[in-house]
Amino acid sequence: MKIQVLGSGCPSCKNLHQTVIKIVNNLNLVAELEYSTDVSKIVELGVMTSPVLVINDELVSAGKVPNKSELEKIISERIQK
Amino acid sequence: MSLFHPFELVSNWLTFTIFNIEQGSQLASSVHFFIYDALKIFLLILLITHFMSTLRYYLPIEKLRVFLTKRKLFGLDYFFATIFGAITPFCSCSSIPLFIGFLQARIPLGVTFAFMITSPLINEVAIALFLGIFGWQITLLYIGAGILIGMIGGFILGKLKMEKYVADFVWKIDSKNQNQGNNKKESLIKVFPKISQEAFSIIKKIVVYIIIGIGIGAVIHGYIPEEFFDKYLGNNNFWSVPLATILAVPMYANASSVIPIIESLVTKGVPLGTGLAFMMAVVGLSLPEALILKKVLKWQLLLTFFAVVTVGIIIIGYLFNFLF
Secondary structure (H helix, E strand, O other), rough: OOOEEEOOOOOHHHHHHHHHHHHHHHOOOOOOEEEEEHHHHHHHHOOOOOOEEEEEEEEEEEEOOOHHHHHHHHHHHHOOO | OHHHHHHHHHHHHHHHHOOOOOOHHHHHHHHHHHHHHHHHHHHHHHHHHHHHHHHHHOOHHHHHHHHHHOOOOHHHHHHHHHHHHHOOOOOOHHHHHHHHHHHOOOOHHHHHHHHHHHHHOOHHHHHHHHHHOHHHHHHHHHHHHHHHHHHHHHHHHHHHOOOOHOHHHHHHHHOOOOOOOOOOOOHHHHHHHHHHHHHHHHHHHHHHHHHHHHHHHHHHHHHOOOOHHHHHHHOOOHHHHHHHHHHHHOOOOOOHHHHHHHHHHHOOOOOOOHHHHHHHHHOOHHHHHHHHHHEOOOOOHHHHHHHHHHHHHHHHHHHHHHHH
């Protein structure tokens, strides 16, 4: 599974990245994690707010940091068998 | 202010009965001010963040982009851009993607700037604070001022034809898909928990700043003599507005702590326009924001942008001092 956190380097973006790392570790997932501060990637997705969370090339959330339990749910729903 | 009368009673009771502070003392004046303001402000913030989160749910920023690109608006586009700027919570995280996203959709540079200028100047927490502290007339004027600065500033920046001073890579980003904003909207009852959650996450972020702001305001209210500010920042000093504006630039403070401080300054004789200019400059002209924008703007445009906003804020400050 591929998880991308895209941001502009702001505190919320880093916060989201850290939370994702924790969840991936807690759930013992094998995931390819990517953290990028390249804004053009965000724009290419067609969104205008950051931070952006993309899982398996699907845009999952933009412009906010979902809380931890919400994130856990989002990630576990997308675990590939 | 009869609406807030119960809070007056609670603050009286806490200050004089529970804390047993001597009536008429400086401490009593500070403590009473603190409790009353805190109660009033938090009620208003609770209501307004919920209202704004609801508004945002039904009118996401992507909708504005579609709206601005699909219609011919004959100048009204500046107005709509500022309105959206006002309801969109300003976060430096999003300023660059928003900027690029607008230009990508072929929204004119001036209209894009109208949005960018107003977005930090007007925010929901500031509206709640203004309502609680200065009443609805001044709140409306404050919103009007923020919109006006954005519209005129954006218009001027648009007329200056500064497209060549936008970083080159911005024009090269290619985006095939433009998110149109989710069109399937649930009913309010269904989404309310989500909206409420968002509202509370905003409140959580600012609660400390507001408490600090009200605390400092309360100290000024109780302990600092009126002549003090009147001497330096009173109406007689015509340079007080530009001075307040310039002083605010290096301050990376939060509007939520600045406004309660301004309240006590205003009651101590600082003119409202000077206070407003200070607050707007704190949020609208911040150095960290400039550094972020430097990524997409060449310095000529960045400087012009800041100059236009500075002049706008100073004019609004004078105007408020003239009116009140």
